Amino acid sequence: MTLQNDLLLRAAKQEKVERTPVWVMRQAGRILAEYRAVRSSVSGFIELVSTPELAAEVTIQPVDILGVDAAIIFSDILVVPEAMGLKYEMIEKRGPLFPKTIQTQQDVAQLSSSPEALHYVTDAIKLTKKELNGRVPLIGFAGAPWTIFAYMVEGSGSKTFSKPRRMLYTDPVLSHTLLEKITDTTIQYLKAQINAGADIVQLFDSWAGILKPAHYKTFAVPYLKKIADAITEVPLTIFAKDAYFAREWISELDCQVVGMDWNMNVEETKQITNGKTLQGNLDPCVLYGSFDDIKKHTVKMLDEYKGIHHIANLGHGVYPDIDPDKVKCFIDTIKEYS
C-alpha cells in the first residue's frame, strides 16, 4: 500500500522532503488520557503489550491526537529476553524485574534464540498497519544487544549496571556468547516485524552511555554491525543514549539514521556522522515551558539541523507528566517552521 505521508522514510533514505518529519519517543503512553483509559481496562502493562488489539489501538492514538508523522508499535524492549526464556514482571514505580538472570554458560545454553513467542507483536503490527490504512509509516523496534544483555544479567534497572559490566571484565567469552545469541534473536525479531509491515526499525541502546568506550567498541559495536548488515529491507535507526563517544562508530555502520539525546551538540554531531540522517534532540524538559518558549526552542533546534537530513524528535522519551497540548505544540511547530 502506498503511504500518504512518507516524509519519515524519505528523510531516513536521504531523499528530498517538503518539511521535517516528526515523532516523539514514548508518544503512545502515559501522557494521553485515551491511553490511560485503555491501560486501566487491563491488569497491567505486560497484558497491554501482549494483546494485539489493544497494542494497535494505543499505537494509533498519537497519530490521531497529536498528528505525528509516524506511529511506533506499542511494545517493550524486554519482550526479547522474555521470548528467550527470562520472564519479567513490571513493578509499579520500580520498573522491570527478572526473577531469573544469566550467570553461566549453562544459563545461556538454556535460552531460546527464536523470537517465535513474539507473534503477539507481529500480530499487533499487522493490525496497526491495517488500521493506519497508509496514513503514516509504522516504526518497529528492539533493544540493542548490549542493553538487553545488561537487563538479562542485572535482572532489573540499575544506576550502575555493575553486574553486566563486571561480566564483560571477568568472563568475556560468556559475554560474547550471550551477546551473539541476543543478536541472532534480535535480527529474526526485526525481520519478523518488517515482514509484518514495519516500515523502518530502530535499535534502542538505552544503557550505551554506561560503558567505557573501549568496551562499547568490543561488546556493542560488532553486534550493532551484525544487525545493520542483516537489515537490508527497510531503513534502520540506531539510538545509543549518552554514548557520545559512539557516534562516529555508529555512523560507519550500514544504518540510515543516528539518534541523538539532548546532551549531544548538533553541530559537532553533524561533523562526525558521515552525512547520516540525524534524529532528535529537543530536551524533553522544554515541554514544561510555555507555548511560546516551546516554539522558540523548537525553531532554534530546527535551525541547528539545517543542511542535514533530519527527523525531529525529543532527545529522550516524553516525560509522563507533560501536557499533551505541549507535545502538540512541539509537533505543530515542526510542521509550520521546517
Next chain:
Amino acid sequence: MTLQNDLLLRAAKQEKVERTPVWVMRQAGRILAEYRAVRSSVSGFIELVSTPELAAEVTIQPVDILGVDAAIIFSDILVVPEAMGLKYEMIEKRGPLFPKTIQTQQDVAQLSSSPEALHYVTDAIKLTKKELNGRVPLIGFAGAPWTIFAYMVEGSGSKTFSKPRRMLYTDPVLSHTLLEKITDTTIQYLKAQINAGADIVQLFDSWAGILKPAHYKTFAVPYLKKIADAITEVPLTIFAKDAYFAREWISELDCQVVGMDWNMNVEETKQITNGKTLQGNLDPCVLYGSFDDIKKHTVKMLDEYKGIHHIANLGHGVYPDIDPDKVKCFIDTIKEYS
C-alpha cells in the same frame, strides 16, 4: 605541620612527584568491615556523618587499611542543603529524601546562607587532622551548586531530575537566585573546611551529565567559576561526572585538578584540558576481576596518563560489594608501577 606524604598536593600543584599518588572515591565506607562495625553502633548514616569522633574514625580507616595517599573527610554533599534549612532523611536502599523542596522565591528567601550548622564537619576535620598526625593530606569536599540545586528542587534522587531541569527553563531567575545562594554557602563552607585543616578540596558535580551543554554553561559553569576564584588557599578539584562536554570549560577555571569518569578518553581529555592535573579514572568494575587483571588494567591506565600530572583514582565511587583486597591491589599497583 609538615606532611610526611604530600604526593597528592604536589601532583595537584603540578610539582615533581616520585610516583603517582592514589586515593579512591568512597574509600571510607561500606567496603570495609571496620566501617560497618562503626556504622552498626549508630542509628543511621546521618548520625554517623554528624558525630565528629566517628566521622574522623572512619575517615582514617582507609589510610591504615588500604594505604591510600590521602584521606577524604567522611561526610555527604547533602549536609549543605540541610544546613540551609532543608532537612533530609536517608532511606535504606532508596537514597536521600527531602520532605520539603524549593519551588518559589519565598522558599529560597527562607533558606539560610550560613554553613554555621556544619560545625560538626569542621570539628571532624580538626579531629582527623590531629589523629592523622601529618601522615597524608586530608581532602575536604562539597557538592557543586548545580547538583545541590538538583536535590533541593527534586527532593530525592531521580533518573531524569526533570523538576530542577524544568525550573531552568520555566524560571531562570529563580534558578539563578537559588544557585547564587548555594554558591555563597558552599564557598563559606569550603573555607571553613580549609580553616579547619583540609589540605585540598573537591567539588562533586554528580548530576552534571544530565544537563544539555548550553544549560551547563549557563547554570553550572559561572558558579563553579565563582567558587574557583574564591578558593585560593588550597588546590581545588572539580569532578563533573558524565559531563564530557564540560571538560574544556572546567579547564579554563582557576582550579588545579579535573576529575574524570571512566567513560572519558584519557588521550582526548589531555588534549582539551589545558595541562591541568587529571584525576581518575579506572572503571570501578575492573575491581571485580582477578588480581592479575586488576594489575593489568591499572598499569594500562598509568600508561595512558604518561606525560601529564596525574592523581590515580577510580572513575566513580568504589562499589559496595567490592573486596577490599581488590582495592588494595589497585592501590599497590599504582605505588609499584608508577
